[in-house]
Each structure stands twice: as structure tokens, then as C-alpha cells.
Amino acid sequence: MAAGPTTAEKSGASRSKGPAERSSATGTRNVRFRVPAPRLLLVVFGVVALVAGGFWALYGSTWFRVERVKTSGTRVLTVREVETAAAVPLGAPLVTVDTEAIEARLRAAFPRIESIDVVRSWPHGIGLKVTERQPVLLVEKGGKFTEVDGTGMRFATVDTAPRGVPRLVLDSAASPSLRRFGADRLLREAVRVRGELPAEIARDTRVVRVTSYDSVTLELTKGRTVFWGSAEHGPVKARVLTALLKAAPKAGHFDVSAPTAPASSGS
Numbered sequence: 001m002a003a004g005p006t007t008a009e010k011s012g013a014s015r016s017k018g019p020a021e022r023s024s025a026t027g028t029r030n031v032r033f034r035v036p037a038p039r040l041l042l043v044v045f046g047v048v049a050l051v052a053g054g055f056w057a058l059y060g061s062t063w064f065r066v067e068r069v070k071t072s073g074t075r076v077l078t079v080r081e082v083e084t085a086a087a088v089p090l091g092a093p094l095v096t097v098d099t100e101a102i103e104a105r106l107r108a109a110f111p112r113i114e115s116i117d118v119v120r121s122w123p124h125g126i127g128l129k130v131t132e133r134q135p136v137l138l139v140e141k142g143g144k145f146t147e148v149d150g151t152g153m154r155f156a157t158v159d160t161a162p163r164g165v166p167r168l169v170l171d172s173a174a175s176p177s178l179r180r181f182g183a184d185r186l187l188r189e190a191v192r193v194r195g196e197l198p199a200e201i202a203r204d205t206r207v208v209r210v211t212s213y214d215s216v217t218l219e220l221t222k223g224r225t226v227f228w229g230s231a232e233h234g235p236v237k238a239r240v241l242t243a244l245l246k247a248a249p250k251a252g253h254f255d256v257s258a259p260t261a262p263a264s265s266g267s
Contacts, residue, residue, distance in 0.1 A: 066088060066089060066124065066125070069126050073132070077132065083128070086106055088126050113131070113133070114133045114149075115130075116128065136149060136150050137194055138161055139167070140161075144158065145157065148187065148191060166205045166206055167206070167208070168187065170186060171210065172211055181213055186210050189231045190216060193208060196234035196238050206219050216230065216231065224251070224253070226241060227253070240256045244262055251264035251265060252266030
């Protein structure tokens, strides 16, 4: 009769079971996936090559370099003036162009510019989108005209007055308003009045005369004058003046300083 395994043999057999056998006994299996070393190297090499290629294309190649500049939106300024002041680095990699520096140069060179957008136009261009300030009043001095925009900013002096822009006359030298508010404040009040005029009245306005803070007079075509008073209640005064001009087309003087009690006179 054959002898069975001894106690020591049983113990050795039990100890000889590896992790895979024990896992199998419990119904689970530990599986580890390993990328073969050559394949991993290929992946790493591919990523490095892609990054290096992109860097070279943007910075080292001739594919994405500045070859042209396109300017739009100019009215008084010329394209040549703008592009000269912009000093866009032709031939430089497009990605390296400092658009903020170009914008700063243009603003410093031309106060006439209200806004400027400098954009990259891939693959070879830079676009300059200019918006110029529009004059709403002119201050005449020494035969020249200083243009004033809708914010009250004096932005340019020209030899010839732009058509359709009224002159601002400050007759406030002896007025207490000048000492209290200053010329700049009175100018802004005049700009405010001009900005609230209806388009048809604005076209007929030739002079905005400011004697004091509460004494603004408009001089229109055909020798007509409008006493506006202060800049307060501008929209109401504009509506009242429009109605007066229609109701009394032959009148020469209109008073809307108190819009609830307007008046017209003369012929």
C-alpha cells in the first residue's frame, strides 16, 4: 500500500503556490499591461518631433512670417502715415509680433485715433483696424481750427475747417462761470449741448456760443439764433426747439432755456 504525502510535503506544496495560483483559487487574476520599450520610445519620439516641428514652423520657417500689412478705417489719416508709425516688423515670425507695442506707437503718434485693433492675419499678414475721432466742435485760433470730439477732447489742429462742424466761441472771459468751472468744463457743456441736437438742427448750426455755464446760444443758418440756456434738460429742449422751428418757420429768435415756456420772435 503506497504511503501518502508526509506533513512536510504538504506544507512545502502549500508554500510553493505562487501569487497567480492563489489568485486563481479566489476567482481573481492580477493582470498588468506593459508597453514594450520600443513602442514607448516611438511614442515619446513622436511627441518630441511634433513639438519641435511646430516650434520650427512658427519661429524658424518662412511659412508664417509677416509679408504684408493691411490698414482699414482711415478717414483723415492716410494709410501710409498709419503704417509708417506702426512700424510692423516685416519678415519677422508672425507669432512674435508685439501687437500691443504697435497699438501704443499709433496712439502716441496720432491722438486722432480713437481705437486701433492690431490683429494677426495668418499666415502672412497684420491687420490695422483704425477708428478715428469725429469732431463735433471747432475752436478757432490764429486762423487754425482745433477739433473737439464728443468727449470734449481736443485731438487735432487743422488748417481748414471740416464741413458741417460748428465753431465753439467761448465769450466767458468776464463771466463768474469761468472762474468757478474753468474753460474745460464750459467746453464740455457746449459739447453736451451739441450732442443732444437733432440731426437736422445740428446740420444748420454754425456756432455754439458760451457766455456762462447757464448761457449757451446757438447760431443757425439764415441768421437764426436759439437761446439754449444751460445744458440741463437737453433732450426736452431739443424736442421743443424742433416743434418751434416747424410752428414758426419765419422766426429769427427762439428761446428754449425754460422748455415748459418756450418762445419765438422776429422774422
